[in-house]
Amino acid sequence: MNRELKRVSIVVMLMFIALLSSTSIVQAFEAESLNADPRNTRTLYDSYSVERGAILVDGDPIAQSVPADDNFKYLRTYANGPLYASVTGFIPINGAPTGLEFALNSELTGTSNSQFFDKISDIVTGATPKGAAVEITIDPVAQQAAWDALGDQTGSVVVTEPATGRILAMVSKPSYDPNRLTVHDNAAVTEAYDALVNDAGDPLIDRAINSLNPPGSVFKLVVTTAALESGDFTPDSTFPNLQTYIAPGTTSEIENSGGNTCGGGDTVTLATALRLSCNVPFAELGVQLGDAAILETAKKFGFNSEFQIPMDVTASIYPEGGLDDAFTAQTAFGQYEVQATPLQMAMVSGAIANKGVVMQPNVVEEILAPNLSSISAFEPQEFGRVMSAETAATLTEMMVNGVQTGAASNARIDGVNVAGKTGTAQNGSTDPYTLWFTGFAPAEDPDYAISVLVEDGGGMGQTGFGNLLAAPIAQQVLEAVLNK
Amino acid sequence: MTLNTAATSAIPADPGPKVRVPQKMRHLELFLLLIACGINASAVVLVQLGALGAIDTTLLYLGVTLSVLVIALHFVLRFVAREADPFILPIATLLNGLGIAMIYRIDIANQESGWESAAVRQTAWSGLAIACAIAVLLIIRNHRVLFRYTYIFGFLGVLLLLLPLVPGLGREISGARVWISMGSFATFQPGEIAKIALAVFFAGYLVRNRDSLATVGKKFLGMRFPRLRDLGPILVVWALSMSVIIFQRDLGTALLYFGLFLVMLYLATARMSWVILGVGLFLGGAVLASQTLQYVNGRFTNWLDALNPAVYEARGGSFQLVQGLFGLAKGGLLGTGWGQGRPEITPVPQSDYIIASLGEELGLAGLFAILALYLLLVARGFRIGFAGQDDFGKLLAVGLAFVIALQCFIVIGGVTRVIPLTGLTTPFLAAGGSSLIANWIIVALLLRLSDTVRNQPRLVV
Numbered sequence: 001m002n003r004e005l006k007r008v009s010i011v012v013m014l015m016f017i018a019l020l021s022s023t024s025i026v027q028a029f030e031a032e033s034l035n036a037d038p039r040n041t042r043t044l045y046d047s048y049s050v051e052r053g054a055i056l057v058d059g060d061p062i063a064q065s066v067p068a069d070d071n072f073k074y075l076r077t078y079a080n081g082p083l084y085a086s087v088t089g090f091i092p093i094n095g096a097p098t099g100l101e102f103a104l105n106s107e108l109t110g111t112s113n114s115q116f117f118d119k120i121s122d123i124v125t126g127a128t129p130k131g132a133a134v135e136i137t138i139d140p141v142a143q144q145a146a147w148d149a150l151g152d153q154t155g156s157v158v159v160t161e162p163a164t165g166r167i168l169a170m171v172s173k174p175s176y177d178p179n180r181l182t183v184h185d186n187a188a189v190t191e192a193y194d195a196l197v198n199d200a201g202d203p204l205i206d207r208a209i210n211s212l213n214p215p216g217s218v219f220k221l222v223v224t225t226a227a228l229e230s231g232d233f234t235p236d237s238t239f240p241n242l243q244t245y246i247a248p249g250t251t252s253e254i255e256n257s258g259g260n261t262c263g264g265g266d267t268v269t270l271a272t273a274l275r276l277s278c279n280v281p282f283a284e285l286g287v288q289l290g291d292a293a294i295l296e297t298a299k300k301f302g303f304n305s306e307f308q309i310p311m312d313v314t315a316s317i318y319p320e321g322g323l324d325d326a327f328t329a330q331t332a333f334g335q336y337e338v339q340a341t342p343l344q345m346a347m348v349s350g351a352i353a354n355k356g357v358v359m360q361p362n363v364v365e366e367i368l369a370p371n372l373s374s375i376s377a378f379e380p381q382e383f384g385r386v387m388s389a390e391t392a393a394t395l396t397e398m399m400v401n402g403v404q405t406g407a408a409s410n411a412r413i414d415g416v417n418v419a420g421k422t423g424t425a426q427n428g429s430t431d432p433y434t435l436w437f438t439g440f441a442p443a444e445d446p447d448y449a450i451s452v453l454v455e456d457g458g459g460m461g462q463t464g465f466g467n468l469l470a471a472p473i474a475q476q477v478l479e480a481v482l483n484k
Numbered sequence: 485m486t487l488n489t490a491a492t493s494a495i496p497a498d499p500g501p502k503v504r505v506p507q508k509m510r511h512l513e514l515f516l517l518l519i520a521c522g523i524n525a526s527a528v529v530l531v532q533l534g535a536l537g538a539i540d541t542t543l544l545y546l547g548v549t550l551s552v553l554v555i556a557l558h559f560v561l562r563f564v565a566r567e568a569d570p571f572i573l574p575i576a577t578l579l580n581g582l583g584i585a586m587i588y589r590i591d592i593a594n595q596e597s598g599w600e601s602a603a604v605r606q607t608a609w610s611g612l613a614i615a616c617a618i619a620v621l622l623i624i625r626n627h628r629v630l631f632r633y634t635y636i637f638g639f640l641g642v643l644l645l646l647l648p649l650v651p652g653l654g655r656e657i658s659g660a661r662v663w664i665s666m667g668s669f670a671t672f673q674p675g676e677i678a679k680i681a682l683a684v685f686f687a688g689y690l691v692r693n694r695d696s697l698a699t700v701g702k703k704f705l706g707m708r709f710p711r712l713r714d715l716g717p718i719l720v721v722w723a724l725s726m727s728v729i730i731f732q733r734d735l736g737t738a739l740l741y742f743g744l745f746l747v748m749l750y751l752a753t754a755r756m757s758w759v760i761l762g763v764g765l766f767l768g769g770a771v772l773a774s775q776t777l778q779y780v781n782g783r784f785t786n787w788l789d790a791l792n793p794a795v796y797e798a799r800g801g802s803f804q805l806v807q808g809l810f811g812l813a814k815g816g817l818l819g820t821g822w823g824q825g826r827p828e829i830t831p832v833p834q835s836d837y838i839i840a841s842l843g844e845e846l847g848l849a850g851l852f853a854i855l856a857l858y859l860l861l862v863a864r865g866f867r868i869g870f871a872g873q874d875d876f877g878k879l880l881a882v883g884l885a886f887v888i889a890l891q892c893f894i895v896i897g898g899v900t901r902v903i904p905l906t907g908l909t910t911p912f913l914a915a916g917g918s919s920l921i922a923n924w925i926i927v928a929l930l931l932r933l934s935d936t937v938r939n940q941p942r943l944v945v
Contacts, residue, residue, distance in 0.1 A: 008882065023852070037810065
């Protein structure tokens with residue numbers, strides 16, 4: 001019987017090996033994906049029971065966890081909540097976190113892979129586990145200036161550092177107070193949340209990175225880049241100066257705003273067309289340039305790509321798949337299906353300011369372990385080169401002219417050369433316009449790139465325009481940061 | 485009985501290499517037992533520190549009670565089974581104690597105390613179970629007495645197994661009809677006790693009939709297959725298992741009994757053909773059941789496609805299984821520590837899913853230690869089988885040890901998705917009185933068997 005007994009022992013051994021393997025697979029190899037599963041409520045609860053790291057601006061916490069006398073152990077509070085809500089997001093007790101609270105959840109809770117050894121030493125030393133703090137790139141002066149300048153408008157202001165891609169200001173309005181969404185009372189959170197969801201102003205949408213609007217004339221910067229880079233056009237290239245233009249294959253007329261020709265004369269130069277922001281010459285240029293060239297340039301600027309800053313940025317859109325001339329004539333001045341986020345337009349200006357190189361935008365300056373050692377720090381990353389330095393210099397000059405003597409005159413600042421471009425985009429025939437400004441300053445050695453979005457016609461329906469409503473906001477913000 | 489006791493104590497131990505000084509064996513056991521009790525007590529303290537943040541002395545008696553009981557059992561062994569294996573009792577104690585600590589931890593999460601507390605009840609059941617073990621050791625002075633009552637045990641086993649089907653007596657809990665009601669105080673799972681009775685019956689029956697089962701039959705594919713008329717027993721056990729699947733809706737129990745029978749049959753006859761025949765029969769039955777029975781089919785779907793949202797959301801779907809996996813994943817390599825995890829999120833974290841709860845708080849390291857304890861316990865049982873002189877004792881020891889191994893495999897394998905999840909208790913750990921009593925009786929029988937094996941009995945009672 002002992003021979004059989006040996007065989008049965010082997011079977012038992014195999015059964016236990018199977019159990020040792022299966023537990024190892026679940027607890028070691030699949031653990032990370034199981035912990036990341038959205039149905040895993042343990043992960044959510046854990047994010048409360050550890051002292052979640054703070055979010056810092058210039059060393060001052062804008063989000064921090066303070067001890068609470070209940071099951072959740074810590075209450076998340078936001079200093080200056082509405083001002084920074086578009087960056088921080090919030091972490092409710094009964095739902096998923098948003099904004100940076102979501103994007104850096106594992107770092108803030110101390111469960112990211114890079115914090116593995118800290119976690120082990122916590123277990124050994126018995127220290128209470130703590131999350132990492134996150135220092136962000138936001139400049140409090142720029143953020144406050146952007147907040148003030150935008151006033152009661154629905155829209156967004158984004159300020160970046162052109163050479164690095166650091167996001168210095170990111171405001172979205174209307175905003176909300178994240179403190180109301182982190183209280184430890186399910187019913188109160190749900191009530192506050194439902195009120196925000198039902199609010200007609202959509203305060204929960206981060207307009208800086210997640211709302212798409214037709215860019216209108218600010219997109220002419222992309223088309224001009226494509227034209228200059230093609231080698232077939234210079235700022236002095238001329239186009240017939242028509243009052244209306246009918247693209248090949250259509251009957252619909254394209255007009256300049258105001259319905260006049262673009263300045264005087266039978267022909268108009270590209271430089272003048274951009275300075276005065278005329279649609280007709282750009283429609284002609286678009287048709288000559290072709291859809292493929294515009295698409296290629298737009299993609300190099302970041303259109304049709306998703307970014308993580310580390311929050312997810314909605315991809316701005318230039319339609320792919322080949323447009324005929326009729327549509328290309330419209331996309332050439334930022335209409336038809338072209339759509340952009342304010343961050344994307346800041347990237348366009350930023351690339352021109354940065355001598356033709358698009359930088360990856362990011363909002364995280366440094367991640368700091370509880371002992372204040374650095375876990376990771378900001379490093380500028382290139383997205384790619386979109387134009388030569390010469391093209392960038394040419395465009396800069398054209399944009400400076402646009403502010404000094406052209407359609408973007410309300411962005412002028414005494415003693416500083418501002419480069420800029422306005423936009424007034426249509427949303428269907430009767431809806432209020434979308435108003436834009438994007439640019440950078442000082443033009444010679446740019447420290448700041450900016451984009452301003454004013455939705456809903458700035459309260460003026462179809463009578464407002466970019467230079468009237470968006471350019472002054474940019475002027476006010478740039479003035480504040482330049483005088484800092 | 486008295487004759488036997490007199491005889492064993494009168495006969496000096498063999499002068500061969502197996503000679504051990506009885507005292508040394510028991511001293512080793514006491515030493516290990518104190519370590520086990522120490523670990524158990526610290527587990528309860530750690531649970532309190534982890535979950536309550538302070539030591540609450542009123543509940544320390546959970547640890548003390550168990551310690552007093554097992555030390556009582558130890559002293560009984562000093563008188564009635566001096567040469568019993570010294571590892572079995574400490575291992576069972578440790579597993580039982582870790583189980584109580586975890587159940588207590590879940591009680592804290594659910595804010596239960598007094599008789600509402602499952603840990604208090606589990607401690608009471610442990611007391612009863614250890615008392616049963618002491619009784620078994622005192623009554624059965626030589627395991628061969630069981631051989632006499634082979635068929636009575638067989639009858640008893642089948643009776644216990646079918647008891648829950650009696651109208652008015654049986655109760656259905658979470659779909660399985662394997663319980664009998666004992667007033668409002670408790671429910672009892674007679675199937676747990678039945679597994680011991682059946683192990684005794686199988687051992688006795690196979691020792692009596694092994695010759696006809698082993699030697700007669702036709703050769704086919706290099707193996708000797710049994711005659712049709714010898715198929716009787718295996719078909720009866722198969723039918724019994726299938727009826728458990730169909731009428732009691734309990735896949736795990738059926739698998740446990742049938743697996744036990746097959747292994748013992750193989751050991752007794754040394755015929756691989758029996759195993760192939762048996763596995764074929766069971767697989768055939770299981771496949772048929774999965775096609776025709778809704779709950780069996782559901783178990784397979786939950787097993788194979790657990791993370792699918794549709795399966796997860798479904799009624800009777802993989803919610804529990806996946807929550808268990810989340811718990812295990814949360815534990816990771818080192819666990820959250822006693823009282824620091826959230827095992828209460830998983831349904832029935834103190835019984836069927838206690839292994840996931842332990843995995844969450846003690847981590848992979850803790851589960852490996854627990855699996856090692858089980859493996860060691862099973863190995864001690866097999867050792868008795870190897871060393872034994874009489875076939876009945878060998879078969880019984882291996883059968884009882886194998887039941888523990890197979891039960892672990894079915895439960896832990898179900899929780900970790902090696903096999904479909906079925907409802908069985910994790911031996912010693914899980915909350916449940918019937919399971920505790922059954923497993924402590926197994927401990928008593930293994931202790932008795934190991935003692936008689938070392939004494940090499942020459943008298944047949």
